[in-house]
Each structure stands twice: as C-alpha cells, then as structure tokens.
Amino acid sequence: MDFEEIKKEIEAFVKEELFSLEPWILNIEWEKKLPKLNELREKVKSKGLWLPQISKEYGGLGLTNAEHGEVSEILGASPYGHYCFNCQAPDAGNMEILIEFGTDEQKEIYLYPLLKGEIRSCFAMTEPDHAGSNPIKMGTIASKENGNYVIKGHKWFTSGFDGASFAIVMLVSDPNGSDPHKKASQVIVPTSSQGLEFVRNISIMGHPGGGWESHAEIKFHDVKVPLTNVLGADGEGFTIAQKRLGPGRIHHCMRWIGMCERAFDLMCERAVSREISEGVMLGEKQTIQNWISECRAEINASRLLVQDAANKIDTLGAYKTRSEISIIKFYCAQVLQKVVDCAIQVHGAKGVTDDTILASYYRHERAARIYDGADEVHKSRLARSILKKYKLDYK
Numbered sequence: 001m002d003f004e005e006i007k008k009e010i011e012a013f014v015k016e017e018l019f020s021l022e023p024w025i026l027n028i029e030w031e032k033k034l035p036k037l038n039e040l041r042e043k044v045k046s047k048g049l050w051l052p053q054i055s056k057e058y059g060g061l062g063l064t065n066a067e068h069g070e071v072s073e074i075l076g077a078s079p080y081g082h083y084c085f086n087c088q089a090p091d092a093g094n095m096e097i098l099i100e101f102g103t104d105e106q107k108e109i110y111l112y113p114l115l116k117g118e119i120r121s122c123f124a125m126t127e128p129d130h131a132g133s134n135p136i137k138m139g140t141i142a143s144k145e146n147g148n149y150v151i152k153g154h155k156w157f158t159s160g161f162d163g164a165s166f167a168i169v170m171l172v173s174d175p176n177g178s179d180p181h182k183k184a185s186q187v188i189v190p191t192s193s194q195g196l197e198f199v200r201n202i203s204i205m206g207h208p209g210g211g212w213e214s215h216a217e218i219k220f221h222d223v224k225v226p227l228t229n230v231l232g233a234d235g236e237g238f239t240i241a242q243k244r245l246g247p248g249r250i251h252h253c254m255r256w257i258g259m260c261e262r263a264f265d266l267m268c269e270r271a272v273s274r275e276i277s278e279g280v281m282l283g284e285k286q287t288i289q290n291w292i293s294e295c296r297a298e299i300n301a302s303r304l305l306v307q308d309a310a311n312k313i314d315t316l317g318a319y320k321t322r323s324e325i326s327i328i329k330f331y332c333a334q335v336l337q338k339v340v341d342c343a344i345q346v347h348g349a350k351g352v353t354d355d356t357i358l359a360s361y362y363r364h365e366r367a368a369r370i371y372d373g374a375d376e377v378h379k380s381r382l383a384r385s386i387l388k389k390y391k392l393d394y395k
C-alpha cells in the first residue's frame with residue numbers, strides 16, 4: 001500500500017466505523033465502549049494499518065513525522081481515531097522512548113505488549129503541589145537502597161493510569177546534585193507495585209473519566225522498583241523528556257486540525273441550512289461569513305505550520321526544531337478553541353447539546369492550551385530564543 005492508499009483506507013475507516021458510533025460512544029462509561037473499541041482495533045490490524053507512527057522494524061507502518069501528521073489529522077476527527085490505531089497519547093510517547101532508550105529486558109516486558117495493544121501505559125510527571133510548568137521543582141523523590149529505587153511522592157493528571165499496566169514516572173533521583181537538569185530520572189513503575197495508591201480519577205469539565213479516558217491522582221508510599229527500571233541512565237530524565245515531546249506535539253496539533261475541519265464542516269452546513277428570517281440563511285449574515293473566512297485562514301495556516309515543524313523534525317531532529325514546536329503548540333491550540341467556539345455559536349442552543357460532536361470537543365479540548373506546556377510557557381520560551389539572537393547580533 002502506498003501512502004495515498006493508506007490515507008484513503010484510514011479516512012474510510014474513521015468515517016464508516018467511528019463516526020457511526022456517535023453520539024453513543026461519547027457519553028457512556030469506558031468499560032461499556034471497550035469491547036467495541038477492541039473489535040475495531042482488531043479490524044485495523046487485519047487491514048494492515050496498525051501503529052502508523054512506529055518503524056517497520058517494530059511492526060508499524062514506518063511513516064515519517066510529516067506523514068504521520070497527515071494521518072493524525074484524519075484520525076483526530078474522531079475522539080477514538082488514535083486509540084483504534086494504537087497511536088494514542090500517552091502510549092505513543094512511551095513506545096517511542098522505550099524503543100530509543102529501553103533495554104532488551106524492558107522492551108520484552110513493557111514495549112512489545114504495548115505495541116501489540118495487549119496493555120496500556122501512562123506517564124506521571126505533573127504534581128498537585130509543584131508547578132508543572134517548571135518540572136525542575138518536582139517533589140517526587142527516589143532514594144537508592146539495596147539495588148532499588150524507593151519512591152515517595154504525589155502525582156496527578158496521570159492520564160490513562162486507570163487500567164494501565166505500568167507508568168513511566170519522572171522523579172528526582174539525585175536531590176543533592178548540582179546540575180538541576182541532571183537530578184531527574186524516568187523510571188518504569190508497574191501499577192501493581194506495593195505502596196502505589198490510586199487516589200481517584202479526577203473529574204474534568206463534568207466528565208468523571210475512566211480507563212484510557214482517565215486522569216488520575218496517585219501517591220507513592222515507599223514504592224520499590226529495581227534500579228534496572230530506569231530508562232536510559234540515572235539523571236537523564238529531562239533529556240529523555242525533550243525527545244518525547246517533538247513528535248507528540250505534531251500528533252496533537254494535527255489531531256486538533258482534524259477536529260477543526262470537522263467543526264468547520266458542521267458550521268458551514270448549519271450556515272447554509274438554517275433560515276434566520278424569511279428566505280434568509282444564516283450564512284448570508286456578515287458576522288457568520290467573517291467567522292467562516294477567519295477560521296478557514298487560521299486552519300490552513302495551522303496545517304502549514306505543523307507540516308513545516310514535522311519536516312524540520314524529520315530532517316534536523318526535535319531539539320533543533322524547538323521554536324517551531326512551541327509555535328504550533330500555542331497557535332494550533334488557540335485556533336482549535338476559536339473554530340469550535342464559532343461552530344457552537346452558529347448552531348445556537350444545538351451547539352451545546354450532545355447531538356453533535358461540538359460540545360464534546362469543547363469540553364475535552366479546553367485543556368489543549370494547558371497540557372504539553374501551557375500557551376504562556378511556549379510563548380515565553382519562543383520569545384526568549386528570538387531575543388537571544390538579537391542580542392548576539394548586536395555584539
């Protein structure tokens with residue numbers, strides 16, 4: 001199958017198999033939708049479309065970041081697109097770092113079952129008592145005793161913890177180290193570990209969460225795991241975290257563009273079909289036309305920005321593409337909020353019902369401006385890197 005055929009197949013799958021499940025699938029508990037999702041995952045495997053983002057060596061389609069971006073846009077139109085193809089956050093990021101940094105033993109126990117879709121995983125970095133925007137100040141500490149890490153700490157917003165088999169935990173493993181960027185490690189912790197307390201699934205925008213759709217609060221009470229559970233080497237936590245975020249942001253931004261396109265279609269369909277006064281359609285009003293034009297321009301601009309960042313990651317690597325990654329993260333998240341908001345407004349009361357996908361997008365994706373780095377953090381990082389160049393030029 002060439003890339004164009006892959007995209008066509010994926011698009012047909014999303015429209016025929018996933019859109020047809022709405023709104024049923026959007027408003028029921030995780031356990032009730034899981035059998036259907038498992039059946040769909042088997043279908044994806046049988047069509048040879050499983051793991052689009054993973055190299056062929058590890059059983060995937062071997063797409064580049066730019067190609068996977070295009071696929072992410074198609075999958076993003078459904079909240080379950082990525083899940084059905086096993087390229088959903090946070091598992092996709094965990095697969096990536098296990099492939100790059102995992103030992104043979106770690107790959108055997110954690111990576112291969114994850115690639116097959118037999119287990120799920122999660123990533124625990126953010127803490128209730130410390131600003132997630134500055135993870136250097138984490139309070140989860142691991143001491144080293146008799147060949148083990150002994151972990152104490154408190155995390156929240158560990159997405160997908162409920163039902164996951166393991167967590168990759170970002171923690172401080174060298175609290176007295178002089179270099180703040182070398183104090184942290186990423187350590188694999190099985191969720192069945194003694195002393196790992198599942199406090200709750202945090203309810204978000206009225207959604208109680210469950211399974212892969214959960215965001216958990218967890219506590220570590222002297223949780224012991226062997227030192228061999230570290231990813232890469234002790235002290236490399238931040239280096240590994242940098243690696244995981246580039247491709248992940250391409251995936252999220254293109255997923256949002258997929259949502260924008262669907263919301264945009266709904267908005268335009270409503271504009272041409274809703275009669276606002278005798279013989280006058282909503283789409284004839286200039287305010288609505290302004291929204292349609294602005295949204296079209298901003299969605300197109302978003303896609304071009306993400307494609308540019310994805311091409312640069314493919315050629316230069318994620319580290320040298322940090323500025324472009326910051327740009328797409330805050331820009332696309334804001335475009336998503338605007339497009340969904342305009343589409344809701346054009347629908348009037350219907351826009352806030354669960355009769356269309358719009359309310360679900362609105363509830364779930366307000367968080368887009370916060371997770372993977374809040375808008376303000378990305379803007380500040382970008383501006384600093386720009387101003388640094390000016391200072392250097394004047395020297």
Ligand SMILES: Cc1cc2nc3c(=O)[nH]c(=O)nc-3n(C[C@H](O)[C@H](O)[C@H](O)COP(=O)(O)OP(=O)(O)OC[C@H]3O[C@@H](n4cnc5c(N)ncnc54)[C@H](O)[C@@H]3O)c2cc1C
Binds near residue numbers: 367374375
């Ligand atoms: C739906 C969702 C899923 C998530 N999933 C995960 C997950 O799986 N694993 C995980 O570890 N974390 C996860 N997170 C957490 C997320 O990464 C953090 O919320 C994010 O990093 C911000 O940290 P914080 O919430 O502690 O906000 P804080 O760091 O307290 O920041 C609060 C606000 O302050 C402002 N701010 C912060 N720094 C600056 C600055 N330098 N300049 C100007 N303004 C600033 C921003 O407006 C920011 O929104 C998730 C969050 C959400 C909402």
